[in-house]
Amino acid sequence: xxxxxxxxxxxxxxxxxxxxxxxxxxxEGRIYDLAQANFQGIPAGxxxxxxxxxxxxxxxxDEYSANQRRTQASGxxxxxxxxxxxxxxxxxxxxxxxxxxxxxVDRSIETPTGFTRQGAETxxxxxxxxxxxxxxxxxxxDSLPIDYTITEADLEGCTRQEGVVPQEGDAVLVRTGSxxxxxxxxxxxxxxxxxxxxxxxxxxxxxxxxxxxxxxPDSLTYADPDTGDSRFAHIILLAKGGVHIIENMFLxxxxxxxxxxxxxxxxxxxxxGATGAPIRPIAIA
Numbered sequence: 416x417x418x419x420x421x422x423x424x425x426x427x428x429x430x431x432x433x434x435x436x437x438x439x440x441x442x443e444g445r446i447y448d449l450a451q452a453n454f455q456g457i458p459a460g461x462x463x464x465x466x467x468x469x470x471x472x473x474x475x476x477d478e479y480s481a482n483q484r485r486t487q488a489s490g491x492x493x494x495x496x497x498x499x500x501x502x503x504x505x506x507x508x509x510x511x512x513x514x515x516x517x518x519x520v521d522r523s524i525e526t527p528t529g530f531t532r533q534g535a536e537t538x539x540x541x542x543x544x545x546x547x548x549x550x551x552x553x554x555x556x557d558s559l560p561i562d563y564t565i566t567e568a569d570l571e572g573c574t575r576q577e578g579v580v581p582q583e584g585d586a587v588l589v590r591t592g593s594x595x596x597x598x599x600x601x602x603x604x605x606x607x608x609x610x611x612x613x614x615x616x617x618x619x620x621x622x623x624x625x626x627x628x629x630x631x632p633d634s635l636t637y638a639d640p641d642t643g644d645s646r647f648a649h650i651i652l653l654a655k656g657g658v659h660i661i662e663n664m665f666l667x668x669x670x671x672x673x674x675x676x677x678x679x680x681x682x683x684x685x686x687x688g689a690t691g692a693p694i695r696p697i698a699i700a
Contacts (some may be wrong), residue, residue: 427521437542440678440699443653447674447698449588451597451665457522458600458663459498460630467494491501496691502683503660505533507690508646508653515657529688536685538659538692543586543623545679545698548573549626549670551592558592564634565589577675583621585693586679590658594628597665608634614648618656624681625652625663626696661694674700 459466475486489606497503505515512520514533524532551559553573559565568686570589574580581587596603606629614632617625625648632648639647652658661681669677677700684692 426660433685437678437680437699440569444700445672447668447677447700448543448671449664449666449669449696449698450694451594451663453494453499453693456600457498457605457680458597458630459495460604463495463498465493465495466498466590468492494693496686496689499693500661500663500665500696501691502535502538502681502694503653503662503691504530504535504538504689505653505657505659506530510650510654514654526688530690531685531688534687535683535689535692536687541586541624541659541681541683541696543584543679544582545586545588546579546581547577547588547669547675547677548581549577549590549592549667549675551590552670552673553577556592559593559607561605562636563591564637565591565607565609565613567610567612570613570616581617581620581622584623585620586624586626586681587617587620587670588626588628588664588666588679589632590628590670592628592667592670594665594667597663604630606630606635608632608637609648610634610637611639611647611651615652616654618651618658622658624659624661626664628664628666632660632662661696664696668671668697669698672700673699674698676700695699 425482453467457467469490469492471490473489478486497634509520518532548570550569553576591607593606618630633646638645652660677698679698681694681696683694688693
């Protein structure tokens with residue numbers, strides 16, 4: 416069934432404290448939906464085509480008659496496992512044919528029907544403290560330029576402005592403002608992103624996951640100066656650190672509310688052997 420995943424019990428905030436915090440937030444706070452909507456033509460890079468498609472195969476109008484007054488409708492969806500708001504499973508990335516924690520990829524691990532270790536079904540429900548690092552707002556911008564690369568200094572600047580510091584076990588969400596362009600796929604896919612030092616800074620905080628409002632946290636205009644690899648964030652966080660990544664999040668309402676600390680809840684779909692899965696994340700504050 417794969418490796419056990421990190422959960423809130425591994426971190427300083429105990430499960431009891433989290434339950435009390437959630438109950439209080441539900442009574443007194445607001446729920447923010449952090450998922451983007453899936454639709455035909457959803458933003459999807461070349462490797463993620465066909466993206467998302469939904470078709471009805473059973474229709475009310477086809478079934479209705481004088482003798483059949485109750486009718487049903489049903490549909491079928493087709494999607495890759497890395498489009499829409501989704502979470503990367505650990506098996507999604509390997510380095511030198513090895514993924515976290517020191518699992519060598521061979522035919523017993525990588526099968527025609529998916530992975531036998533660290534598949535999406537092994538990602539448990541996520542309940543933790545959440546932190547928003549609103550890089551765009553920290554620069555008084557609605558969204559960062561598409562060629563902008565976020566640095567460690569940018570993230571540290573956010574923590575000073577917002578008065579928050581990522582702690583062990585936090586779900587850290589980085590906002591660039593790209594979520595505003597979700598219905599404009601060509602523009603959305605022209606994203607900004609993080610550099611290697613900023614990713615290492617986050618990993619050094621022992622966060623539980625990184626969420627972002629882009630199709631990838633990796634900058635389009637930056638490559639690892641040591642290896643030349645443009646997917647350095649996926650290597651550092653997933654393949655070597657066992658830190659999950661959530662992509663294509665909707666962070667605009669959190670930003671408008673200047674909500675930088677919250678209860679984060681994310682429930683991934685259990686897709687056995689999959690390299691990623693849809694997730695419906697929310698923030699409660």
